[in-house]
Amino acid sequence: MTLFDDYLLLLLAVVTALGAVFVRDLFSGVLTLAAYSFFLALLWAGLGAVDVAFTEAVVGAGLSTLFFLVALYLTSHQEEVRKQLPVRIMALGGLGILGFLLLFGSVDLPVVGDPKSLPSKHVSSHYLRKSLEETDTPNVVTAVLADYRGFDTLGETTVIFTAGIACWMLLRRRDDSAT
Amino acid sequence: MIQPLDSVIVHTLTRVITPVIQLFALYVLIHGHDSPGGGFQAGTLFAASVILPIIAFGIQGSLSVLERRAIILGGIGILLFAGIGLLPLILGGEFLNYGKLPIPGMEASARRHWGILGIEIGVTITVAATAVSIYYSLRERGEGEEK
Structure with missing residues (x-):
């Protein structure tokens, strides 16, 4: 590409x-x-x-x-x-400032795939080199998600489950709640 | 009220495509070690294979008991995940250290391989159950409004 x-x-x-x-x-x-x-x-x-x-x-x-x-x-x-002009102007100004800050911050981002960038120097090189040997898993992303950072994935799954419980409690039919 | 589609094409295609989606979901889950994919994607695909018949045939096309109680399955998925994580903790390792899983006759790396598959199954169950539960709750609410 x-x-x-x-x-x-x-x-x-x-x-x-x-x-x-x-x-x-x-x-x-x-x-x-x-x-x-x-x-x-x-x-x-x-x-x-x-x-x-x-x-x-x-x-x-x-x-x-x-x-x-x-x-x-x-x-x-x-x-x-809703034609409330002050709200719209405030929203436009706020989003403009936010967009400028995001663009300003993106100047410091490393080039994609740069081996000398800070994220590449920390643990990721260990994952890339050792994940097949240590976890028997050719897909590094799966090894990182499920093994090295398994705790994060557990948290994510819990978040999804919590969202599901919330939706179920808010949306369930009332006549069903007795059973 | 949401009308089910009264179309032969949609009904037939749904019948044909639902098992294919499920097979693909299983492939994505099991092949997550070698190719892109894993628990989240497989769970969403499983959910799609349950939701699609509800779209095509209306709420009568669902199993209703399964969908209404799907959120319980979500809890079982989390329990499976956390249980696989807790086993090594009991056996003297760290939480979620699959290398200490009690699978006999295997090296630590192979144990990790199977541990990853185990927790991916847990994630799949939770994501699929949650998605189906949310969709079914919204749908049931939509059907109920008309009465």
């Missing part, structure tokens, strides 16, 4: 993200958001983060779109427009 393709995908991701914000019909907004996730997944794949791309495609473009769609049946299809 060339640099041009990356920029093209990035451009498409930004355009679809803007489209998802500006479109009035919520149904179209949900589908545009799915397209945004899909372009983002392609971008991750282009950067070599295949596991992240897989997750983004499956969860971002697939599952969350499904949740949004079924949630739309509980509400109306049209976005309610």
Whole structure:
């Protein structure tokens, strides 16, 4: 994948993200958001983060779109427009400052794949060299996620489960609660 | 109320594609060691294979008992994960140190290999159960509103 393709995908991701914000019909907004996730997944794949791309495609473009769609049946299809100018100006200013700070911070990020960058110097070289020997697992990402950083994965799974319990308690039918 | 699709194409495709999704989910889970994928992705795919029939056939196309109680399965997944993590702790290692798992006749690296598969199964169960539970709760709520 060339640099041009990356920029093209990035451009498409930004355009679809803007489209998802500006479109009035919520149904179209949900589908545009799915397209945004899909372009983002392609971008991750282009950067070599295949596991992240897989997750983004499956969860971002697939599952969350499904949740949004079924949630739309509980509400109306049209976005309610509120014309409060001061709030909008404040939001624009705040987001502008946030965007500037993020861009400002990204100047210090290392070049992708730079072996001399700080993240590459710490534990990752050990993982890359020893994970097959120590864990019998050719996919380094799986070895890191499930073994070296297994505690983080346990936490993530617990977070998802907690979200599930919360949704179940909020949304379950009341007549079902007796059983 | 959400109407089930009254289309032969959708119904037939759902019947054909659901086992394929499940097979692919199993592949993603077991092949997580060698190729991209793992518990999260496999769990989402399993959830998709349960949700798809509900979309195509309506809420009658579900097993209803399984989906309504799916959140319990999510707890079982976490218990499996934490249980595999606790076993080495009891046997004198660290929490989640799969090298100390009591599997006889194996080197530490092979034990880690199977430990990773074990916790990935736990993650798969939790993610699939949670996704199905959220979708089913929303859907049931949508059906209930009309009454």
